[in-house]
Amino acid sequence: MRENTGKVVLVGAGPGDTGLLTLKGEKYIKQADCLVYDRLSSPEFLSKAKAGCELIYVGKENHKHVMKQDAINELLYEKSKYHELVVRLKGGDPYVFGRGGEEALYLVDRNVEVEVVPGVSSSVAALAAAGIPITHRGIAKGFQVITAHSRKDEEADIDYSLLTDETITCVFLMGLAHVKSIAAGLMKAGRRADTPAAVISNGTLAAQRKCIGTLADIGEKIEEAKLTSPAIIVVGDVVSLNDRLDFFEKRPLFGRKIIVPYIKTNELIAKLQQLGADITPVKTGIINPIIIPEFADKVRSADWIVFTSKNGVRSFFYNLDLAGVDIRLIANARFAVVGKATEKELAKHHIKADIIPAEQTGKGLAGKLSSYMGDNDEIKVCIFSAKEASPDLEAGLKEICELEKIDAYVNEQAYESIPESIGKMVSEAVFTSASNVERFFHMLPENAYVETAYSIGEKTTAALEQHNVREILQADDRSYEALVDTICYKA
Secondary structure, three states, rough: OOOOOOOEEEOEEOOOOHHHOOHHHHHHHHOOEEEEEOOOOOOOHHOOOOOOOOEOOOOEEEOEEEOOOHHHHHHHHHOOOOEEEEEEEOOOOOOOOOHHHHHHHHOOOOEEEEEEEOOOHHHHHHHHHHOOOOOOOEEEEEEEEEEOOOOOOOOOOOOOOOOOOOOOEEEEOOOOOHHHHHHHHHHHHHHHHEEEEEEEEOOOOOOEEEEEEEOOOOHHHHHHHHOOOOOEEOOOOOHHHOOOOOOOOHHOOOOOEEEEEOOOOOOOHHHHOOOOOOEEEEEEEEEEOOOOOOHHHHHHHOOOOEEEOHHHHHHHHHHHHOOOOOHHHHHOEEEEEOHHHHHHHHHHHOOOEEEHHHHHHHHHHHHHHHHHHHHHOOOEEEEEOOOOOHHHHHHOOOOOEEEEEEEHHHHHOOOOOOHHHOOOOOEEEEEOOOOOOOHHHHHOOOOOEEEEEEHHHOOHHHHOOOOOOEEEEEEOOOHHHHHHHHOOOOO
């Protein structure tokens, strides 16, 4: 136990879209020794925590509470005794119906240092994603945000007589079960029956859905649409602008549910999400760098250093640091990479690749290297690749140079269960390696199948052909950009 209490920071995670987390909030999550969190829209928030951070779920969602608020308050206090930095991660903004004020007061009364990092509130962000500006000159001069449920999860006692100004946009949070009674209350208080109204479910997420109507019919419309929580109700003439300002739902992949088996969260997932896809990531593996014996001696005399993936680059610099040497060790070496993604990873270390083959495969890289080396069999080439790497590159070079293949990293199975939501029919899935294919299908239920699979290259396609896949579409080259183009073309 610490002699003095640590600091507790209440961080607003925003409305759901991980891109809407503030820079300050992300900084604290990465620094946290203990992270106490509610139900969050994405595991990506938690993946930002440092190794060894204590993660505690206190799950608050509609009608279900893993831990009561009083217990959460006490938990934060107790954890502050053991940790230097405790982060309380809350959806939206901590002070917008998030009970952050209660948590802060409890801690302040016990002399705990507290900081609050505001978050983007769903009361504004979800409307924007639905094409509804919360204020607009000549239409709405202000807004009111109202909670639609009480402490006992019943409908809140709302004084609708205070909500009759038609130039004020009314936003109701946590009120999906009470849409009809809210509409009736507003009309009884004097709001026009034809006042535009909308309900937005899962605002700012790829799973976002909205229902547009009026106070007179919005209740029936949401029942037909079968919207789910979390949802926001908005009432006012600004709703009529949703068609013209609906940029979010007009993204090219919006509404498409795509499974992405992955080893490490990468830019492919981020790009597909930016284009509107509803991504379900499935972790299939873990990349661990291998400590390379006599690393400095192996690379000091290398004429060419060759990387077959981004992970090889990462392992190389990991071992460079571990050996206690710097970049001058390889001052005379030239560099070859298998493709664009590996080139970008190498560039992060301020090294420009000398060779990137047009055919982004081991065979293509061997051919390109051969043309550079000619008949000089004294040239030393060091290949940094996976322990289980394809032999194509090695086979293409071993007769023409002094070759050393170095096992730089190992790709191990991740023993995680597949999300239940996937079921036995996968509509669309994206595969970036043959090993991802094998592991993903091993995780699927018996007799499950994939309707459409997107492949990054020939070996991945060959692996897919051995499984229950109805349609396989291969990218034009081995790059994430080409994969994304293939997925968009399918649309």
